[in-house]
Amino acid sequence: MGTKLSNEANRSTRKGRPNHPIEFKRRLAQQACEAGVSVSRLAQEHGVNANLLFKWRRHYRAGLFDEAAAPTALLPVSIMQEPAGRPPAEPLPPDCSAAPGAGIEIAFSDCTVRIGSSADMKMLRAVLALLRQ
Template identity: 40%
Template sequence: MDGQRVTKPKDIRRRHTEAFKLALVERSLVPGASVAAIAQDAGINANLLFNWRRLHLQSLASAAAKDSCGPVLLPVTFVEPVAACAPSPAPPPPPAVTARAPLGTIEINVRGTVVRVRGPVDEASLRTVLRALVGAA
């Protein structure tokens, strides 16, 4: 090539220490904190700080999953079956037709665990599942 030397472009990306990243992530996780303002004060792009936050929260979730002691058991109540020779009570009248909730899906992500509820679900059951998830977290 006519004696010209081909050079590679310099890597102009800045390298940030883990302590710097962690300090910014912790500041951004404070309730009411503005990620954009924190990033601007530090002289970095807000998208970079959002990425660091996502990676930090994922590492916390995976560490929590490793530390968990396994599945959570829910209380169960057994009811004695009615004797076959006893007369069965008259069936209750059918419930009055009420407006049904539209069918849909609820998806809840709690620290990497996804709970998906499809179709109509009564409020008490959903509360029980959510309490169990909060207790496990």
Template identity: 45%
Template sequence: MDTDAKTGNRKGRLNYPADFKRRLATEACKPGISVSKLARQHTINANMLFKWRRELRAVLFEPTTPALLPVLVKRAAAPAPARHKAAPGGMIEIVIGEAVVRIHAEVDAALLKLVLQSLRS
């Protein structure tokens, strides 16, 4: 273990060199690495290594200043005219005796006349 840790001024706690912290934190960021196992290998507390890793990530991934990007706005093209006229909506219901005839949208007038005549007779 090459930590070169020195006793700090608070209750005999160790102060680790910045390059040691950075190296271990970088190692702890690698996929598949167990932070607890890495901490045990270097005889340090796992919570301390988690803290170093969190601090390293905060520095590496700190938000950058926002930048404005150029935008080209094109005028919207006029909508193409409809090819087909929309069928009129709605329905007509005709009751003749017990028969009910429902007519949806457009219907051929001659055919409707024939159906209604056959129902009356």
């Protein structure tokens, strides 16, 4: 290992928990993903709880540390009229529409993606990340 990452920007919350910078989490998670690396030893070298580092590694593998997954990133949206000859979109099933007009529908040339109002944030991030590829 030998390399120790600096976490000088580590500020504590009112509860006394450290607030590590995202770049520190990302780099440590990247190192934890390397073959032959002991996650527990890496955590100990950097003064981080091993369970926390395992959590960061899961988040890193899920793409949650990517800039594209940041909650402030918005996708461009344009509203278009439905082309002539195309059948109207099917309505959302009753269990997905808590309120009239609730949910998101994204139409492509060969498929339509519908996300109901009951979708959680993790699923929504995963779907949007796949659409950006």
